[in-house]
Amino acid sequence: MPVVAKGLEGIIANSTRLSDVLGDIGQLIYAGYDINELAGKVSFEEVVHLLWYGELPNWRQLNVLHETLRTHRDLPQGIIDFITSAPKDAGPMDVIRTAVSMLGLYDHHVDDTSVDRNRERAVGITARISVIAAYFHRARSGKSLPPVRKDLGEAAHFLYLLTGETPSDEAAQTLDVAYVLHADHGMNASTFSARVTIATLSDMFSAITSAIGTLKGPLHGGANEGVIHMLQEIGSEANVDAWIENALAQKKKIMGIGHRVYKVLDPRAPHLRAMAMKLTEKAGDPKWLRMSERIATIMKEKKGLNANVDFYSATVYYSLGLPTDMFTPIFAISRTAGWTGHVLEQLADNRLYRPLSEYTGPAVGKKVTPIALRA
Ligand SMILES: CC(C)(COP(=O)(O)OP(=O)(O)OC[C@H]1O[C@@H](n2cnc3c(N)ncnc32)[C@H](O)[C@@H]1OP(=O)(O)O)[C@@H](O)C(=O)NCCC(=O)NCCS
Structure with a gap:
C-alpha cells in the first residue's frame, strides 16, 4: 500500500x-x-x-x-x-x-x-x-x-x-x-x-x-493580516473568550496560532512579543497586546497550540502604523x-522535483459513450 x-x-x-x-x-x-x-x-x-x-x-x-x-x-x-x-x-x-x-x-x-x-x-x-x-x-x-x-x-x-x-x-x-x-x-x-x-x-x-x-x-504569510482582522472583529478584551470559543466550535482556524513543524513555541515569537510590548507601551494602547495574550493562553490551554511568528508581528506592524495589507x-x-x-x-545541485500521487479515481476499464448518448 x-x-x-x-x-x-x-x-x-x-x-x-x-x-x-x-x-x-x-x-x-x-x-x-x-x-x-x-x-x-x-x-x-x-x-x-x-x-x-x-x-x-x-x-x-x-x-x-x-x-x-x-x-x-x-x-x-x-x-x-x-x-x-x-x-x-x-x-x-x-x-x-x-x-x-x-x-x-x-x-x-x-x-x-x-x-x-x-x-x-x-x-x-x-x-x-x-x-x-x-x-x-x-x-x-x-x-x-x-x-x-x-x-x-x-x-x-x-x-x-x-x-x-x-x-x-x-x-x-x-x-x-x-x-x-x-x-x-x-x-x-x-x-x-x-x-x-x-x-x-x-x-x-x-x-x-x-x-x-x-x-x-x-495558512502561510497571509496569517499576519488575519490576526489584525481577528482582533478588530473581537473588538475588546471582554469578548475574547466567547469569540474564540465560538470560532473553535465552528472549527475555524485561529490566525497566528499553530505550526506544521514547531511543536513548542516558535522561537521568533518571543522576540516579536517583546517588540510589540515595547511599542504598545509607548503608544499607550496595550489593548491589542492584552487581547493577543489572552488568545494565546486560551489556545495553549484548550488545544495545546502555540503562537507562531505571525501572531505578534501583526501587533508590531500595527503599532508602527503600517497599513494592515x-x-x-x-x-x-x-x-x-x-x-x-x-x-x-x-x-x-539541481534535480527536478517530481513526486508521485496515489490515484483514487474510478477503476480503469470504462468505455467512451458517444457524446450524444451521455446523460
Ligand atoms: C500553520 C497551520 C497551517 C499548520 O497546519 P497543519 O500542520 O496542517 O495542522 P492541521 O491544520 O492539520 O491542524 C492539526 C490540528 O490542530 C488544529 N489547529 C491547528 N492550527 C489551528 C489554529 N490556528 N486554530 C485552531 N485549530 C488549529 C486543527 O484544527 C487540527 O485539530 P484536529 O486534529 O482536532 O482536527 C495551522 O496551524 C494553521 O492553519 N494556523 C493558522 C494560520 C497561521 O497562523 N499560519 C501561519 C503559519 S507560520
Whole structure:
C-alpha cells in the first residue's frame, strides 16, 4: 500500500545549508547561527549575506552588499506605469507578484544562466521588491512616488518610501529585526514552491513569482493580516473568550496560532512579543497586546497550540502604523533573501522535483459513450 504524506508532512524534500527548523525544541538556525544569537545583533543585510554566501560579512563585504543593493533600487518605467495604473483596490500581494514577474521582462540577459548573472538577479529582486510594495501603497493613496535614496538601509528605506519621511531609528531598527526574523525558514511552502519552479530550469523571476503567490495564502504569510482582522472583529478584551470559543466550535482556524513543524513555541515569537510590548507601551494602547495574550493562553490551554511568528508581528506592524495589507508584503520583502538564496542553492545541485500521487479515481476499464448518448 502506498503511504501518502498529505501536505508532504515529515518528508525531507532536499538538503539545504541555509536554515534549519527544529520543531521539537523550537530552534531556528540560519547557517549555523541560532536565531536568538542573530536577532538584535546583526542587520537584515548581514543576514542576506549569510544566506547567499554562507558567512556573515566583514565590513568590506557588507559595504559592497549595501552599495550593490542600493544601486539596484530604481524600477523600470514600465513597472512604475503598471503600479500607478493598477486598480487602487488591488491586493498589494497581487500587485507585487505581478510586478516581480514583470521584472523578468526587463532582464536583458535572459539566456545567461551563469551563477554571477543569477546572483545579480537575486540582488535586483531583493532591492526592488520593497520599492514595488511601497510605491503601490503611495500610488493607491493618490500620493507621489518619492525617488529612491541610497543613504538608507533596506528597512529604513522601505519606511521612507511608504511615508515619504525619514523614519525614526527606533522604527527602522524594529522593522530591521522583523526582517531578520522572517528572512528564511527551512522548506516552508513558499520556499518549496520557489525551488520546484527553478528546478525545472525556469528562471529566477518565475521562481520568486511562484513563492510570492504561495506566501499570500492565509495558512502561510497571509496569517499576519488575519490576526489584525481577528482582533478588530473581537473588538475588546471582554469578548475574547466567547469569540474564540465560538470560532473553535465552528472549527475555524485561529490566525497566528499553530505550526506544521514547531511543536513548542516558535522561537521568533518571543522576540516579536517583546517588540510589540515595547511599542504598545509607548503608544499607550496595550489593548491589542492584552487581547493577543489572552488568545494565546486560551489556545495553549484548550488545544495545546502555540503562537507562531505571525501572531505578534501583526501587533508590531500595527503599532508602527503600517497599513494592515502591507503586513504580508513585509514578510515577502524579508523572505526574498531566503527565496533567492534557496534558488541559487537549488541551481548549484539541481534535480527536478517530481513526486508521485496515489490515484483514487474510478477503476480503469470504462468505455467512451458517444457524446450524444451521455446523460
Ligand atoms: C500553520 C497551520 C497551517 C499548520 O497546519 P497543519 O500542520 O496542517 O495542522 P492541521 O491544520 O492539520 O491542524 C492539526 C490540528 O490542530 C488544529 N489547529 C491547528 N492550527 C489551528 C489554529 N490556528 N486554530 C485552531 N485549530 C488549529 C486543527 O484544527 C487540527 O485539530 P484536529 O486534529 O482536532 O482536527 C495551522 O496551524 C494553521 O492553519 N494556523 C493558522 C494560520 C497561521 O497562523 N499560519 C501561519 C503559519 S507560520
